[in-house]
Amino acid sequence: MKVLMINGSPHQFGCTYTALQAVSDVLRTEDIIPEIVWVGDKPLQDCLQCQACIKLGKCIFENDVVNELIEKSKLADGFIFGAPVYYAHPGGRVLSVLDRVFYAGSKHLQYKPGAAVVSARRAGTTAALDVLNKYFTMNKMPVVSSHYWNGVHGRTPEEARKDAEGVQTLKILGRNMAWMLKSMNFARQNGLTEPSDVAKHNTNFIR
Template sequence: MKVIAINGSPHKSGNTAAALTRVTQRIEKEGIETKLVQVGHWPLRGCMACGACKKIGRCALGDDAFHGLMDEMAAADGLLFGAPVYYASIASGMKAFMDRAFYSTGARFRHKVGGSVAVLRRSGGIATFNQLNNYLSISEMFIAPSQYWTIAHGAAPGEVLEDGEGLEIMDALGANMAYLIKLIELGRGKIEEPPVLKKTRTNFIR
């Protein structure tokens, strides 16, 4: 069993990384392997809505590193996403990554356990937390809960480790992710998964 954690911050060792590490440490205590990958510094452009991924099975803009990470994520049991808050929203690099990852590969994430973490100085945490979870929800992932919204505060690098309540929230998220992953593993082959339903696309133009 394995969890891939995605650091959407441009800073490798900043507060987002620290918060994600706190979650992964708790997951590892339950005997589940984790891997932390930083993508916030990648020179990613946003999704072009070209639709090529539906034909070739992968993002047409992706390089070997991007495609390799998509394969790792598709093979994992859980996916954890962390984003810093910029202007009360997901940082642009992480937004580009999420758009492309989920549009091109989201169908392969179905029924994986997911978790989201927003890291900020002061405001915009709930908006960013909800934005991250939108990707998980539409992909039919199982979103792990915590004892509060999974948001941690800090400005200077390392300050998030002084957010005592935030650290407890990260611990609870890690424990719940591990618990859900184990439940799914126990039921694999014993409980039939619901089928993928056909999606009907509509708009409001009459």
């Protein structure tokens, strides 16, 4: 089984990567294959709601990681979204990526477990986690938790690694993600399938 991780920081090997690495180390010991995809440090397109993806099944903008992530989502069994905290929200890069991944490819993520992790120098972690968790909870994705809110504190990877409680929280998250994936796989092998989709009411409040 595979877990697709998104490093939503402009720093390829910064604190967010360090947090994701703590989770991926544990996943590997549980025979789960983690893959960290970095969103890069070039300008990122945000979603224009052009609706082209509805016909294309992918985002119309091809020059960044979004369509690669949609393709990888098809083969992934679980997801971890990582982001640095900027002004008490997830840095905008990851939001631009996730808006487009979910608008164009949400069906490839649904019914698969997800978790968010954040890194911050000092504050804003829980507010940032709330934002990221909302992608899972509007897409039928079970949210995996730990024994505290998933995050590390630090401005450098060295500082983040010294956050013993934060690192432990992420290790427990990795263990719980593995447990969730194995439980779901066991259920599938024993004939318990996902709930069937129902046609969605799509009202604009008044109609």
